[in-house]
Amino acid sequence: MADYDALKAKIPGPDTGIEVKHSICAICSPAPHCGLTCLVKDGKVIKVEGWKEHPDSNGALCTKGLSNKEFLYREDRILYPMRRIGERGEGKFERITWEEAYAEIARKLNGIKETYGADKVAFYSGYNKWYRSMLARFAHSFGSQSYGTEHSSCFASGLMAWQCATGMEMGMNLMAKLFIGWAANGYYSMYKLPMGIEKLKALTGMKYIVVDPRITPASRRFADLHLRPRLGTDGALALTMANQLIQNGWIDKEYIDKHVHGFDRYAESVKQYTLEKGEELTGVPAADIMKAVEMIRDARTMSISESSAPLAHHHNGMQNYRCIMSLLAITGNIGTQGGQNPSESSFSERTTGYDTHERDFMFETYPENVDKAVGADVHPLWYELRRDMQANDLAQNILNQDEKSIKALYAHGMNYRMFAEDGKVLEAFKKLDFFVDVDLFMTDSAKWADIVLPCCTSLERSEFKGYPGCHIMYTKPVVRPLGESRRDVDIITDLANVMKIDDPILCSGYENAVKYIFRDIPVDLDMVMASDEVIKIEGIEQKPVGWYLENGWRTPTGKIELYSEVIGAHPEWGLDPLPTYTPPINPDPEKYPFMLCSGARLPNVLHSRLHGSPWQRSLLPDPMVEINPADCEKLGIELGDDVEIVTSIGSLKFKANPTHTVKEGQLFVYHGYPERDINSIIPYREICDPYSGYPAYRSVYCTIRRAD
Numbered sequence: 126m127a128d129y130d131a132l133k134a135k136i137p138g139p140d141t142g143i144e145v146k147h148s149i150c151a152i153c154s155p156a157p158h159c160g161l162t163c164l165v166k167d168g169k170v171i172k173v174e175g176w177k178e179h180p181d182s183n184g185a186l187c188t189k190g191l192s193n194k195e196f197l198y199r200e201d202r203i204l205y206p207m208r209r210i211g212e213r214g215e216g217k218f219e220r221i222t223w224e225e226a227y228a229e230i231a232r233k234l235n236g237i238k239e240t241y242g243a244d245k246v247a248f249y250s251g252y253n254k255w256y257r258s259m260l261a262r263f264a265h266s267f268g269s270q271s272y273g274t275e276h277s278s279c280f281a282s283g284l285m286a287w288q289c290a291t292g293m294e295m296g297m298n299l300m301a302k303l304f305i306g307w308a309a310n311g312y313y314s315m316y317k318l319p320m321g322i323e324k325l326k327a328l329t330g331m332k333y334i335v336v337d338p339r340i341t342p343a344s345r346r347f348a349d350l351h352l353r354p355r356l357g358t359d360g361a362l363a364l365t366m367a368n369q370l371i372q373n374g375w376i377d378k379e380y381i382d383k384h385v386h387g388f389d390r391y392a393e394s395v396k397q398y399t400l401e402k403g404e405e406l407t408g409v410p411a412a413d414i415m416k417a418v419e420m421i422r423d424a425r426t427m428s429i430s431e432s433s434a435p436l437a438h439h440h441n442g443m444q445n446y447r448c449i450m451s452l453l454a455i456t457g458n459i460g461t462q463g464g465q466n467p468s469e470s471s472f473s474e475r476t477t478g479y480d481t482h483e484r485d486f487m488f489e490t491y492p493e494n495v496d497k498a499v500g501a502d503v504h505p506l507w508y509e510l511r512r513d514m515q516a517n518d519l520a521q522n523i524l525n526q527d528e529k530s531i532k533a534l535y536a537h538g539m540n541y542r543m544f545a546e547d548g549k550v551l552e553a554f555k556k557l558d559f560f561v562d563v564d565l566f567m568t569d570s571a572k573w574a575d576i577v578l579p580c581c582t583s584l585e586r587s588e589f590k591g592y593p594g595c596h597i598m599y600t601k602p603v604v605r606p607l608g609e610s611r612r613d614v615d616i617i618t619d620l621a622n623v624m625k626i627d628d629p630i631l632c633s634g635y636e637n638a639v640k641y642i643f644r645d646i647p648v649d650l651d652m653v654m655a656s657d658e659v660i661k662i663e664g665i666e667q668k669p670v671g672w673y674l675e676n677g678w679r680t681p682t683g684k685i686e687l688y689s690e691v692i693g694a695h696p697e698w699g700l701d702p703l704p705t706y707t708p709p710i711n712p713d714p715e716k717y718p719f720m721l722c723s724g725a726r727l728p729n730v731l732h733s734r735l736h737g738s739p740w741q742r743s744l745l746p747d748p749m750v751e752i753n754p755a756d757c758e759k760l761g762i763e764l765g766d767d768v769e770i771v772t773s774i775g776s777l778k779f780k781a782n783p784t785h786t787v788k789e790g791q792l793f794v795y796h797g798y799p800e801r802d803i804n805s806i807i808p809y810r811e812i813c814d815p816y817s818g819y820p821a822y823r824s825v826y827c828t829i830r831r832a833d
């Protein structure tokens with residue numbers, strides 16, 4: 126330690142040869158993208174720590190962020206463009222030049238456009254966000270609506286629920302008297318949120334209800350009340366609470382009369398959810414439901430966590446979400462001080478406080494007279510509200526092998542293991558005429574591509590990055606890109622040019638595109654590009670709280686819609702305009718008595734990214750299933766035993782991890798372990814959410830037995 130301090134005191138200095146440079150961590154979602162201080166020697170990163178002066182992360186870094194060096198130098202980094210020479214999936218490739226790669230991609234994609242139509246090419250992005258506006262425009266200018274992303278399983282379902290209710294994206298509010306952490310454990314998924322909550326609880330005395338079947342760090346540290354419903358029954362819990370609030374007159378009648386559409390129909394439909402029925406459906410004792418209702422009555426202001434995944438990953442996910450958010454509508458907590466308010470505008474999926482022309486940039490070349498985006502026929506509400514591809518429907522679309530089938534896939538960051546029933550995705554890869562994947566690593570998905578292109582990490586590139594409080598920065602590479610790897614955005618620009626796409630703005634490259642996107646924002650981007658600092662943009666006016674209540678929401682009625690007119694206008698969809706509850710689907714209750722939740726977050730890994738990083742992997746090396754000790758006793762299972770989980774489409778072995786943190790009858794496993802791919806046994810179509818198209822990763826009926 127002393128040696129390190131002595132070394133640090135000398136930095137930067139000619140005698141150490143160590144330079145100090147700044148960048149951002151892009152391993153996890155854009156919400157944090159924490160600032161990094163990188164120590165660089167001989168052109169290599171030798172250490173990464175938090176950037177103390179960064180206005181958003183202030184020097185903090187999580188375990189994932191601390192492994193940026195391991196991530197950058199992962200052994201399977203792709204260094205050159207590659208062309209497949211073996212069978213699909215075999216992993217045999219030859220090195221080619223960038224020019225050869227671009228020429229071949231241009232020939233193949235333009236050939237498919239000529240023979241079958243541009244709409245037979247799909248464009249996809251995995252979890253990464255920073256290049257997405259370029260990729261969407263590339264797809265649209267090429268002539269395809271089928272641009273899709275990991276939003277097909279993440280974040281968009283909650284957004285769609287809010288689009289139905291207010292027409293806008295909404296954000297939670299930590300200045301409420303009561304906060305409900307509904308399916309939220311930020312300690313593992315977003316460490317900055319609990320840090321803020323801890324401070325505010327102490328400062329303002331905010332009350333906190335946790336709704337989570339599991340005992341978690343959040344429930345232990347925050348919960349004034351912890352409700353533990355069965356997985357996927359949150360809609361029933363929320364409607365039971367709503368019924369009590371209405372029956373007891375603990376709602377904001379004046380606000381409802383003025384601002385809420387469809388209240389009478391809603392009130393009528395929730396009458397069936399008596400306390401007894403609520404307890405029966407959710408497993409939460411009626412007395413506890415009543416305690417929560419009384420806390421809402423006493424609070425006056427209330428906010429509820431937004432859920433990108435755990436509430437959405439169910440057959441009834443989006444409806445459950447609508448049921449929960451309806452509690453805010455009937456208590457007068459939407460668009461008010463201390464309630465849920467529209468999110469400050471975002472750039473590149475990060476809340477910033479300024480409103481750019483990013484969506485126009487993405488959609489102004491959207492092709493109209495072509496086949497609709499993949500999934501539009503199966504999940505019409507998705508298409509109505511999003512206009513892009515529901516990527517979960519892509520495999521089936523390809524396997525159908527009909528006139529609507531996609532022939533070629535151009536992807537940045539394709540990870541087939543993120544999809545439920547992912548064996549079908551591999552089957553679909555086999556059927557493609559052409560498949561390109563751009564990734565950092567030679568992943569098990571890239572091995573199925575015809576051409577694999579190497580991109581670079583945030584430490585090797587420049588990008589514009591917005592932060593709350595009207596901040597913007599342009600990062601600088603801290604080391605040269607490894608091998609011949611390039612920025613995703615440059616690959617898209619180069620291809621657009623080689624393919625002769627008629628779109629001068631796209632073809633002029635990322636920096637120019639961002640200037641176009643920022644054209645009405647009072648900031649000189651050349652100055653931002655020249656600076657090493659995070660810059661605050663002055664002179665941006667924010668809409669005052671209550672503005673939308675006064676001026677109308679972006680819904681057909683201009684009001685907060687409990688009864689969605691968007692859904693109501695399409696009875697042929699068979700979807701309910703009201704927030705209603707349906708139980709998760711069990712194909713055979715006798716055979717499948719357990720409920721499986723796959724994919725709650727672990728602090729040390731992020732999806733497929735860090736299982737290959739030895740340091741992170743060592744923190745939880747074995748794929749485990751968490752199971753209640755009472756269930757273990759019944760089944761004769763002990764810690765570390767090999768057990769088998771069986772669903773309607775397959776079975777998989779795990780090590781047993783008995784724990785009181787999970788409820789009886791429920792099992793928790795974690796996704797991302799390549800050798801125990803839980804998504805290989807999660808059915809998709811039979812149990813997916815008909816509103817959003819999301820997989821039901823978190824409420825899969827199954828059974829478990831010893832694997833002797």
Ligand SMILES: Nc1nc2c(c(=O)[nH]1)N[C@H]1C(S)=C(S)[C@@H](COP(=O)(O)OP(=O)(O)OC[C@H]3O[C@@H](n4cnc5c(=O)[nH]c(N)nc54)[C@H](O)[C@@H]3O)O[C@H]1N2
Nearest residue numbers: 251252275279434537538540543563723724732733796822
């Ligand atoms: N069972 C189960 N499945 C789930 C979930 C669950 O809870 N349970 N969660 C779902 C959710 S919410 C999400 S968000 C998805 C996430 O799933 P994915 O989108 O698959 O996420 P990753 O595996 O992190 O990233 C995808 C790929 O991007 C590559 N990559 C990393 N950085 C870059 C870059 O800068 N450029 C390019 N081109 N590629 C890069 C990675 O190497 C990886 O191959 O998984 C979903 N799947």
Ligand SMILES: Nc1nc2c(c(=O)[nH]1)N[C@H]1C(S)=C(S)[C@@H](COP(=O)(O)OP(=O)(O)OC[C@H]3O[C@@H](n4cnc5c(=O)[nH]c(N)nc54)[C@H](O)[C@@H]3O)O[C@H]1N2
Nearest residue numbers: 308310314336339356357434435725726727728730731732
């Ligand atoms: N370390 C790490 N951080 C991540 C990620 C990662 O992979 N690793 N992924 C990022 C991504 S893409 C996402 S989408 C977010 C997700 O982050 P979060 O939204 O925080 O999601 P989870 O941790 O999956 O789930 C939170 C809690 O919901 C509970 N839960 C699960 N199902 C239900 C249910 O049906 N009802 C209720 N009431 N509770 C339920 C779980 O027990 C869990 O404790 O995390 C992001 N942050």
Ligand SMILES: [Mo]
Nearest residue numbers: 279280433434
């Ligand atoms: Mo996600």
